[in-house]
Amino acid sequence: MVRELTVDLGTRSYPIYIGEGLLADIAAYFEKHGISKASPLLVVTDGHVAKHHLKLVMDRLAEGGYTAVSYTVAAGEKSKSLAVLEDIVGACLQAGLDRKSTVVALGGGVVGDLAGFVAASYMRGIRFVQIPTTILAHDSSVGGKVAVNHPLAKNIIGAFHQPEMVLYDTSTLLTLPDRDVRAGLSEMIKHGLIWDAEFTAWCEANAEKLIGLDPEALQYGLYNGCAVKAAVVSQDERENDLRAILNLGHTIGHALEAVAGYNELQHGEAISIGMVGAAMLSVRMGNPVEILTVTERIFKKFGLPTRIPAHFDTEAIMRAMMHDKKFSEGRMVYIIPTAIGKVEINKNVSAEWVREIVDRLKRED
């Protein structure tokens, strides 16, 4: 069974397909969506993903009458650089990619962001297809945010560039390490917490199936996670307002990632701590305590961290948060849950309260 949903953006609308074994039919999907056979394609992937899935993709594209070349980057955040982008553009030129060509991102968030920015900037923008191969990427592959890093800041050089489609073959998830699975589910839970109480309850009830990669549960969960993302992005493509709610847990989360040097904590782990922090802030502001107890309970059920490791320095975390664009004059913009399945954008959170929460998150529970 293939689930399908649409990201509704007027003339830039596109479908997300979710199902097992979709990659075997990649050429048919490309044809259906008017990807040109007259112009060469470039498939960008990383060393890990290439081992498992690149041959299938290249073979099926060739069988379907497509001319495709591939470019494999080293796995990991370091590949999201302008130097790698310049090298990929060289490969595009040598392969003869033209204005009608398409860049295909086969991989997780790093590959999607990098290949997406290649597609956004090559010849001032060519077409782009996202093929996420991680659970985490159900988030990053939808919504058109693409970027590379600068030595001084993550994701600071980029664009909004919507894909032609997202092709989510859930069989690619079966080879993921357990830690990546849990960390990836963190964004799925976030999509419930910001938008859909019923889906949140479903996630909690189906934690074991999700962690165990039960195909039916996984597809249903990814479908609903993508649906929340699609609904939010449809209403605010360029993050003027509403789209900020997708950052629930991310202010503390990004600061933890920065302090940990992007090694000790995975993104999904950092934001699960951040979402518990946001729930604490919410209760501190007078909202029902249930918000915190449910939030903590869910993340524990998924084996995700809910506390900051004790050796993290509070001041370093606070400093990292102050570098965040959302901070000014002792007040911060914060996404605050007001109920399970509901959040508000609060532009007036005191830095002192945040410090208090960071301290509390560092104490053992």
Added chain:
Amino acid sequence: MVRELTVDLGTRSYPIYIGEGLLADIAAYFEKHGISKASPLLVVTDGHVAKHHLKLVMDRLAEGGYTAVSYTVAAGEKSKSLAVLEDIVGACLQAGLDRKSTVVALGGGVVGDLAGFVAASYMRGIRFVQIPTTILAHDSSVGGKVAVNHPLAKNIIGAFHQPEMVLYDTSTLLTLPDRDVRAGLSEMIKHGLIWDAEFTAWCEANAEKLIGLDPEALQYGLYNGCAVKAAVVSQDERENDLRAILNLGHTIGHALEAVAGYNELQHGEAISIGMVGAAMLSVRMGNPVEILTVTERIFKKFGLPTRIPAHFDTEAIMRAMMHDKKFSEGRMVYIIPTAIGKVEINKNVSAEWVREIVDRLKRED
């Protein structure tokens, strides 16, 4: 007197101001167009322009209550690289530019393209003001095409990113070398040839005044050149069709620049030869011979070249043209004048005819 016109692009519409001494009022123009004083600005310029105009700009911005930092690149095409872009983004981060900040391009085409792509990609796009300081840049500063070069190809990494406004202070043109003046006027003449027979006749009649930088003639000419560009871009922002007419003379012109290694011929000189070539092709296709005689006469009047220097290799020129995206299966897309002030996009020009014209352009007249 300040002339004003609008590039009509719906919510992305913007004004072009043309007049003498506008830079002294830069802060007032910024204020009028809602450029934020709460967020720092970055002014990008090059070594030549900095000497003449940077102090005035920085002083007047500061007096007007703006916080601005400047970044000066080396003059010349080499600065249009991803490496320089990365360095400028570092300067943006250190100066604390945020989503409400503005990048100001103070210079010619290189500075405009480079600073524009910084503005297009920093934090996925911030605001941008063009302050052209060459005649040639009356073309490149209007229309939102921004880019950097790749070692293998010019302008291949970029975006469409429209400025908030174009501020054209014609007093900055008074220090231009005579050769740059003539070469810059070549794009002005082009705007007449593709769109406006009356303006073409005016250019020819006022050649001496224009070359002599007569203020009134210069402002009238730049206003009309920008007006043609604005009209075309308004109808086809992303070069799906009509916008291609702006490439009159550019297929041969780009090939000549490539073969000359971007040294021997200035861009404006290369396209003046290219426009004579396009007129020859037109006559070859059965259009009135007057198209060629008028085209040649005008460029000669401006002291611009109308023939390819004899030592250029025809085969090298043909090869360079084949690399052009507009070539396939022995046929080329060509902008062909059908009368003075009128062109057509011809997608079926035989490569053999083009070779014949290139040969003819190499013979002495």
